[in-house]
Amino acid sequence: MSVTEHTADSPEARADAVRALEAEFGELITHFRRVITENANRVSPGLLPGAYKIFTTIARCERVTVSTLSERMLMDKGQVSRMVRELEDLGLIERSADPSDGRSFLLQLTPLGTDRLAAARLPQEGMLLRTLEDWSLTDIGNLTRLLHALGSGVTPGSTASD
Template sequence: MPDAEKDIDTPEARAEAVRALEAEFSELITHFRRVITENAHRVSPGLLPGAYKIFTTIARCERVTVSTLSERMLMDKGQVSRTVRELEELGLIERTADPADGRSSLLELTPLGTERLSAARLPQEGLLLRTLEQWSLTDIGNLTRLLHALASGVTPGSTAAD
C-alpha cells in the first residue's frame, strides 16, 4: 500500500491503527509484569507480584494506612491487610500508631525493606534512560505528552483553555 493511502483516515485504517497500538501496549504490559515478578523474587523468594505492588506503593507513599492503601490500589481491604501481614512477617514493613487516629496504624518500610527494594530495582536502574539515550528530547517529550493525553482521556494538543 502506498504511504499516502496509509495516512487516509478511514474507520478501517483507524481500527487497524488502534489494534496495532493495543498489541504494543500488550507487549509493554507483559514486559512490566516480567520486571515486577523478577523484582518481587529479588525482594523475597516466592513474593507474589501483587504483594510487591503493595510493598512499592507503601514505599512511594512513605507512610500510609491500610484503608488509604486499599483505596489507592482499588483492592479489597481484607486482601490488602493479609498482604500487609505477610510483608510485616518478612520484616519488610512495620506499623506505627497513627497520631491523627489512634484506631489505625501507619505502614512504612523498615530499613531491611528499603535495602531489599533498592537491591531489587538495581538491575533495571537506568534501563529507561539507556533505552531512550538515542531518542531526541522532542521524541521523549512527544511520547510523554501523548501518554498523558491518553491516560487523561483528552485529545493531544488540547488544553483546558480550548
C-alpha cells in the same frame, strides 16, 4: 490490511491503528509483569507480584494506611491486609499509630525493606535511560505528553492536559 493501505483517516485506518497500539500495550504489560515478578523474587524468594506492588506503593507513598492502599490499588481491604501482614512478617514494612486517626495505623518501609527494594531494582536502574539514549528530547517529551493525555482521557494538545 495495514494502516497505510487505508485512506489517511478513515474509520478502518483508525481501528487498525488502535489495534496496533493495543498490541504494543499488551507487549509492554507482559514485560512489566516479568520485571515485577523478578523484582518480587529478589526482595524475598516466593514473594507474590501483588505483594510486591503493595510494597512498592507503600515505598512511593512513604506512609500510608491500609484503606488508602486498598483504594489506590482497587483491591479488597482484606486482601491488602493479608499481604501487608506478609510484608510485615518478612520485616520489610512496619506499622505505627496514625496521629490523625487513632483507629488506624500508617505503614512504611523498614530500613531492611528500603535496602531490599533498592537491591531488587538495581538491575533495571538506568534501563529506561539506556533505552531512550538515542531518542531526541522532543520524542521523549512527545511520548510523555501523549501518555499523559491517554491516561487522563484528554485530547493531546488540549488545555486540559497542559
